[in-house]
Amino acid sequence: MAKNILTLCLVALTLCHLTIAFEPKPLQDFCVADPTSPARVNGFACKNPMLVQANDFFFSGLNIAGNTSNPVGSKVTPVTVAQLPGLNTLGIAMARVDYEPWGVNPPHVHPRASEILTVLEGSLLAGFVTSNPENRLITKVLHKGDAFVFPMGLVHFQRNMGYGKAVAIAALSSQNPGIITIANTVFGSNPSIAVEVLAKAFQVDKNIVDQLQSKF
Template sequence: MMKGIHSILVAFTLLALACSLASPFDPDPLQDFCVAIKDKDIKNGGRHPTFKTSIMLMFIILMLIMPKHARNTSNPLGSNVTVVDVDKLLGLNTLGISLSRLNFAPYGLNPPHTHPRGTEILVVVQGTLYVGFVSSNPDNRLFNKILYPGDVFVFPIGLIHFQFNVGKTVAVAFSGLSSQNAGLITLAKAVFGSNPPINPDVLAKAFQLDKDVVKDLQSQLWSG
């Protein structure tokens, strides 16, 4: 029970930390709070929530982050990311924050990806993760670390990063992002799984691969 409460407190602490990293890409609030109107896909406008709505939103977020609610990691990557952004929690509208829960099977991977609109701060609550990000051109320097429960790591906005469970047991982490909708670009899926496909000649030259290898990669079902 105490472990569950601790995880919840950590998650909400991350949200508070993410507030201080709020990105100018999110709309500025024009009032104290402005719950998004989901059916009209309006992020900058909104409405004040009723008490009933507020209770429902709190229930949803608690269900998403409670440790006892395990996530399905039986996929090719062995990972599962539960996102709580403005589309899931309408009350985040204009507040410049969102939250994710990351579950990993043994040796599970959250593959290289970027968040174009948000910096991410991650804390490990269970297991051991190898994490890292790559700086921009021309250096492309890798900053990496093995994290243990209680360790924190920051992934700067827009940079390629990853998390990999290097342990023989499951791992759980929470992350806060400095955007109500930080976005996600999974590199392998975006490059080799685009719709319609990128011309194989382009990718063969860009990645210095045989064209048949590129075609084989494009035929895969990419996760992420």
């Protein structure tokens, strides 16, 4: 019996350690980002708390529709630590996404965050792809008031399924979730990935790779 209790205690301690390692508890009330600081840390150094103002915790503009007149027909308005310094160390961010009719938020990855997307207007096809080797596509048509989760690090996308505009709000589990848009990253890197590499990877002719790279 004592051995079983000891084992359970060790498991509990291990889980506590993993939880703390993943998202440590704050050591102070807040740490407003100070982008002017010369300190180099994983994130931003803290602004002097005596100089912090209400505006450090404030963002205005999510009521304004984004400009969707672009080739993909969507626009993301982010609210990360770059736009809202008070998010520093809090582990959260959000974004507004606007979609033209049939517009697409192209396949992309957030390397540092999971995401929950809530539809405010219109209807969206939302989906993500599981990792290798299954590469299973999981999709759902969402309507006003529906929410859908994209797990951290998985390729995901949305498409407006209606003839009117659509709007969604995304919440993310990082102050700086990052974004890797697949097409831009692969075909628009600087310097460019060798045509021979991409042609082999995508099993297409080199001329097609040249054409795709020219668009990015």
